[in-house]
Each structure stands twice: as structure tokens, then as C-alpha cells.
Amino acid sequence: MNSLTELERKIIRELQKELAITATPYARIAAQLAISESDLLARIKNMQESGVIRKIGAVLRHRLVGYSANALCVWQVPEDRVVTTGEMFAALPVVTHCYERVTHAAWPYNLYTMVHATTRDECQHHIASMHRMSRIDDYQIFYSTQELKKISMRYFE
Structure with missing residues (x-):
């Protein structure tokens, strides 16, 4: 892989x-970098396609918006139903995370869902x-008792 500019x-x-x-958050970033928004978006897309950037995501501070209860629910799903069940759960607006894990x-338990309410x-x-x-x-529910600080890795600081 080439090194980053x-x-x-x-x-x-x-x-x-x-x-x-704002409706145009990338325009603000582009202005700070003195490039066009379209150039910024093209560069982000290239970094995603090359694997430099895997994802861009939001961290919702759910307690600040009124969701003070959250539960991790683990499910024992037959292997032939994991994908369809996971897709069904992931489509629900109350499910913020839905993923398969090794048993x-x-x-x-092979399917994990996080439910906020x-x-x-x-x-x-x-x-x-x-x-x-x-x-x-066959499922179990685990309620959060406290919210831990959510931070992501920081690069090139």
C-alpha cells in the first residue's frame, strides 16, 4: 500500500x-482544508476503496437523547437462520447493534442485539x-448499569 499524503x-x-x-458537514471540512467538497468526498471514497478507511460512523450518546435503558440481548439462533434473523432484528428501529459471534x-449464543429504550x-x-x-x-438479557466513555482510535494527532 502506498503511504498517505x-x-x-x-x-x-x-x-x-x-x-x-449541518446539512453540509463535509463542506465545512473541505473549507478548513482549502479544497473543494467534491475533492474531499472523492479522496474519502478512494481511501475507503483502498481500505485505509473502513467506516465513518456516528456515536450516539443515547442517555442525552432520553434513552436511559439499554439491554444486550444474546440469542441462540440455529445456524441456518442466523442471517435472516439478524437482518430482521437489525431492521428494527430499537436495535442499534446486531452482530454474529462465535459460540x-x-x-x-451466536447473535447479539443491543436494544435502547x-x-x-x-x-x-x-x-x-x-x-x-x-x-x-433461548436468549438472555443483560442491562447496562453505567455508561462508559466511548472513544475511537485517533490517528495522526
Whole structure:
């Protein structure tokens, strides 16, 4: 892989910061870097296609927007149903994370979902609905007791 240019390093530094809440957050970054928005977007796309950037995502501080209850629900899903069940769960607006994990003899759960709601009862209601939809009977629920600081790796600081 080729090494990054100084401009690409600057772009990565900017993308690590919080995006402005505006209709055109990339235009602001482009202006700071003294390039056009279309040039910035093309460079980001190239870095994604080359694997330099894997994803650009948001971190929702769910407690600040009123979601004070969240539950990790682990499901034991038959292998032939993991993909369809995962897609069904991931499409639900209350599910913020949905992913498959490797099982072990002492831990048979292979599908993990994170459910956010305003109360634990509401979380339980959503999970019960997921249970009815999927007909997956073997699952466990783990409620968060505190929110830990969410940070991502920082490069080229």
C-alpha cells in the first residue's frame, strides 16, 4: 500500500472530530482544508476503496437523547437462520447493534442485539416482540448499569 499524503492525513484528522450538525458537514471540512467538497468526498471514497478507511460512523450518546435503558440481548439462533434473523432484528428501529459471534461449549449464543429504550420495561417489551417475531426461545438479557466513555482510535494527532 502506498503511504498517505499529508492532505490525506489531514482529512483523517478532521474525520476523527465530531461532524458539525449541518446539512453540509463535509463542506465545512473541505473549507478548513482549502479544497473543494467534491475533492474531499472523492479522496474519502478512494481511501475507503483502498481500505485505509473502513467506516465513518456516528456515536450516539443515547442517555442525552432520553434513552436511559439499554439491554444486550444474546440469542441462540440455529445456524441456518442466523442471517435472516439478524437482518430482521437489525431492521428494527430499537436495535442499534446486531452482530454474529462465535459460540463456545459453555456459551451457545451466536447473535447479539443491543436494544435502547426509555425504561427497562420498554426494553423488555421490545425484546418480547423480537422473541415472538423470531420464535427464538433461548436468549438472555443483560442491562447496562453505567455508561462508559466511548472513544475511537485517533490517528495522526
